[in-house]
Amino acid sequence: MKRILISALTVFLSLSLCFSAYAETTQTELKESERETLISDIGLDEEELEDMPPHILQALIDQGAKKIGSKTVTHKFDEGQSEMNKSLAKKKDEEDDFSEIELKAKAFEVKSDRSGYRKYYLYGKFEWSEPPIWTLTDKMSIGYPVTSKFFMPMTSRGKPDDHENRYCTKPAFKKKWECEDSSKASDWDPGIGVAAEYDLQMGNRQLHSGYISQYVYADKNERGTINIKFQYGHKIIGGSVSVSYRPVGLSLQPATTTQVADFGIEFKYPEL
Template identity: 35%
Template structure:
């Protein structure tokens, strides 16, 4: 009996230590512990990002915001969603199911120092964090969309969209991240999208999308839609243009989640 108890105790301790080590490795992809005290103070007190929101940003993004005198244009908070495709036994798969278990979406927008005389520069940021292991690991997409009536424009060069970046990170013992500066889809006046390769055998998955837009309007107010499209059948995630902006297309095989924000500049 004593030997059995001792064995259970040893196994329990090993599990606790391994989970502690694992958590440390997972945290390393986040920016919370990489910022200096001065940087943290600027982020929290001047720019106004909350302490519990830091984990949704990379250090690179936060330092960019500091270096470019970012002013937050929206008051948004992370939101948790339940994907019906993760629970097919509950009901038929729908396009949106707002409960709290599977994935977290977050988005915000900032006015930053402009590199175009006479135009304001707005930095739009969105992220996803999977909280569970997806039943379907294919290629997902996330889009940023806004109405053409905003009269926002994108910088271009040699036929390509500038000011775009997306990052896709999968954790399997260590974080492996890939980035792209080319949108998977775009409409020059209504938004961009990015694609994400979701690994089947990774423990954690997270990613982001960023896009600079420019405006000659001195002030204004607009909605932006961050939409995540999760593919649960073979095939690809489509993107369409709507009056509200470019967005992932809800369809059979693609479940979509919307995260709207309101920006004022």
């Protein structure tokens, strides 16, 4: 029995050491030469280097990316949108009715892996600076007009490829974020955009952040100036955030129990 316990303990410690090593390697800091490339060649600044996940930064280097557009905004959501909401939340101060979120968007042109086409990387991030009271299922979307003639790569099953979204959470008293990645879009249309959903975790002073990203292609002869619309839909009370499909771009629908923050970036293409 003693030998079994010792063996089990040995296996546990070995697995723990392996996991720790893996965690450390996945959080490896950028080399100075890589940071220089990201700043001087790709067009990012120091704040953006700290803000974006290392694996995305590495991919931008590998793909010879060039930043062609970016925007950062903050938005306040009214968590006590109605008297019923205020009663349910048992609020005492109207100032407490508001939560705040920081939203960021970026666009890059990258080296294309398809002959005759140009390739672009669209990235949107959210981080709650004042945690929401209602922790339901929110969504973030990237929408572009059908006239841009952008299109998404498809998997063999006919679903969006080269898509990634991440949701991270942590209690305010903890140092490390716990993150979950997905390659599945919640809503999409190949000609007008894509959306991802985030199941916000409950908790006292729980912090939330995440991102959505999508690669798109355009014919190499297509050129012009374009607006890309980014939106964050915050759900209050219950239900799910609805999506509309319009020629001007995929959009999140405001409703009595859905508040939507939207903003856009503008850029000329091609850049490379």
